[in-house]
Amino acid sequence: xxxxxxASAAEPAGVAVRYAPSLHGYDVGLLVLRLVLGLTMAAxxxxxxxxxxxxxxxxxxxxxxxxxxYPSGKVMAVCAGLTETLGGLxxxxxxxTPLAAAAVVGTMINALAVKWxxxxxxxxxxxxxxxxxxxxxxxxxxxxxxxxxxxxxPVLRAHRLVYGAGALVLAVVFAAxxxxxxK
Numbered sequence: 001x002x003x004x005x006x007a008s009a010a011e012p013a014g015v016a017v018r019y020a021p022s023l024h025g026y027d028v029g030l031l032v033l034r035l036v037l038g039l040t041m042a043a044x045x046x047x048x049x050x051x052x053x054x055x056x057x058x059x060x061x062x063x064x065x066x067x068x069x070y071p072s073g074k075v076m077a078v079c080a081g082l083t084e085t086l087g088g089l090x091x092x093x094x095x096x097t098p099l100a101a102a103a104v105v106g107t108m109i110n111a112l113a114v115k116w117x118x119x120x121x122x123x124x125x126x127x128x129x130x131x132x133x134x135x136x137x138x139x140x141x142x143x144x145x146x147x148x149x150x151x152x153x154p155v156l157r158a159h160r161l162v163y164g165a166g167a168l169v170l171a172v173v174f175a176a177x178x179x180x181x182x183k
Contacts, residue, residue: 030145038091045084069183094148098167101140108133109175
């Protein structure tokens with residue numbers, strides 16, 4: 001985007017000036033997305049693990065998984081609860097962001113499969129799960145921004161698209177394996 005008004009002393013008159021977008025704006029936006037998505041997922045996971053925030057705890061969640069056709073309901077409840085909690089906290093911190101986002105994506109693919117067929121809108125619809133999976137996939141692909149623990153990890157300091165894409169492939173493969181186990 002260019003503009004040709006009000007050139008400064010360092011710029012010749014009549015020369016178009018190019019304005020770069022604010023990287024801090026992107027970083028703050030990614031931080032907000034990470035915080036909201038991550039805390040939402042972590043809270044969702046603690047509902048499954050501990051019954052916090054009105055959740056069913058391990059026993060109630062195990063019954064839900066069994067009724068939804070998953071084998072070993074209690075094991076599935078622990079796996080889903082840990083994946084959501086740890087994936088969510090990873091997003092909040094910006095720690096191993098591609099893998100944290102992949103954890104959320106894999107879990108939400110299964111949630112979409114369970115709820116599919118109920119339409120788009122709540123309470124039976126999938127718009128909530130679709131929003132979560134899309135936000136997590138976007139974070140896996142873009143990286144966490146500069147306000148993240150990953151910035152201090154040599155391998156992840158400079159986020160690469162290939163890290164996010166690889167993590168998403170891993171998420172889809174693991175989600176597909178779990179879905180194949182479902183009756």
